[in-house]
Amino acid sequence: MSVSKPRVAVLGGGSFGTVIANLAASNGCHTTQWLRDAELVAEMQATHQNTRYLKGFDLHPTLAFSSDLAQSVGQADLVFVAIPSKAFRQVVQNAKPYLQTKQMLVSMTKGIEAGTFSLMSQILREEVPNARLGVLSGPNLAKEIAAKMPAGTVIASLDPDLRATVHQALACPYFRVFANTDIYGVELSGALKNIYAIATGMAQANKVGENTRSMLLTRALAEMSRFAVQLGANPLTFLGLAGVGDLFATCSSPLSRNYQVGFALGSGKKLADIIADLEQTAEGINTIQQVKQQADKLGVYMPIVSGLYDIIFNEQPIIDVAAKMMNSGQRSDVEFVLPNR
Ligand SMILES: NC(=O)C1=CN([C@@H]2O[C@H](COP(=O)(O)OP(=O)(O)OC[C@H]3O[C@@H](n4cnc5c(N)ncnc54)[C@H](OP(=O)(O)O)[C@@H]3O)[C@@H](O)[C@H]2O)C=CC1
Numbered sequence: 001m002s003v004s005k006p007r008v009a010v011l012g013g014g015s016f017g018t019v020i021a022n023l024a025a026s027n028g029c030h031t032t033q034w035l036r037d038a039e040l041v042a043e044m045q046a047t048h049q050n051t052r053y054l055k056g057f058d059l060h061p062t063l064a065f066s067s068d069l070a071q072s073v074g075q076a077d078l079v080f081v082a083i084p085s086k087a088f089r090q091v092v093q094n095a096k097p098y099l100q101t102k103q104m105l106v107s108m109t110k111g112i113e114a115g116t117f118s119l120m121s122q123i124l125r126e127e128v129p130n131a132r133l134g135v136l137s138g139p140n141l142a143k144e145i146a147a148k149m150p151a152g153t154v155i156a157s158l159d160p161d162l163r164a165t166v167h168q169a170l171a172c173p174y175f176r177v178f179a180n181t182d183i184y185g186v187e188l189s190g191a192l193k194n195i196y197a198i199a200t201g202m203a204q205a206n207k208v209g210e211n212t213r214s215m216l217l218t219r220a221l222a223e224m225s226r227f228a229v230q231l232g233a234n235p236l237t238f239l240g241l242a243g244v245g246d247l248f249a250t251c252s253s254p255l256s257r258n259y260q261v262g263f264a265l266g267s268g269k270k271l272a273d274i275i276a277d278l279e280q281t282a283e284g285i286n287t288i289q290q291v292k293q294q295a296d297k298l299g300v301y302m303p304i305v306s307g308l309y310d311i312i313f314n315e316q317p318i319i320d321v322a323a324k325m326m327n328s329g330q331r332s333d334v335e336f337v338l339p340n341r
């Protein structure tokens, strides 16, 4: 018996939105990608490429593009939102009049709203209270997926139908979709790892060795899970693809925009110039500020976040911050095994 494919809408014309829309269309789902820029929509309709954010990749011939929000989301069973965190709430508010009660909304955005410390699923819950919600996160560098290199992702939702529908829409021989119910943990993992990608990029620019890189990555995992537990997430989620998986990918790859920002900072470039040159989203800089504020408020020990904050916003030399971290006394290796006194 054939099961009908979900109709899909993807909000966001960036590299990740494009890759996910393309996967759904390639899987036989009627898919519309919404972009705010009508000129780019016309170009994409004509060329079936996204030359601004995903140059060099042909998109599936059935993938439709639109700058009309009502038309894009109105008929969809499943709506993916891939809008940077700074504009996420606004776009959801704009889409709200056209959303139907049974639709499934899935955030793909790895960021934290400035000022409110809201994650994107919380924004969806506030703005569309009756929606069926999920979060998609994992080691998903857009260009690798566009090149059909095998990858896995995580759909986190309490709704089993939603998890199955996302699997049906996206899973294919080069893309596996794993399931989780810890929405908050999966989402926090995706947001927090961007901070540590900046730290590793900075360290790589300073030509550190593999021991240093491994220490940084492992202590990053300790720090992010310590913070997440304080906020009610399950620390075991950090052992999954959305946690250690994405941390490893983003901290290792020059394809990561956050890693690129860190590398450029570590090479002595100015933050404003780096952001201007990037022309794409790097959520980590905002996330450092939001997490630093929240960690101070909650009294959570986050030396890497504090160190990055000092380097980026208080102009402290990288070498001084690194030396301070190395001299900060004995701590537990795995604090869920040996708690810190
Ligand atoms: N790229 C990746 O590898 C991955 C990214 N993500 C996450 O997905 C999210 C989106 O990232 P990505 O696709 O890479 O983003 P990009 O930086 O590639 O593109 C950003 C997109 O958002 C659009 N946008 C920005 N502001 C608005 C607004 N106010 N209204 C409507 N559209 C807007 C931009 O449109 P315009 O061109 O008109 O400015 C552009 O289409 C981020 O949170 C990122 O962390 C998650 C996994 C992988």
Ligand SMILES: O=C(CO)COP(=O)(O)O
Pocket (backbone or CB within 6 Å): 110, 138, 139, 140, 141, 142, 194, 197, 246, 249, 250, 255, 256, 257, 258, 259, 281, 282, 283
């Ligand atoms: O989240 C990503 C890969 O999983 C993409 O990371 P960047 O946003 O740093 O490019």
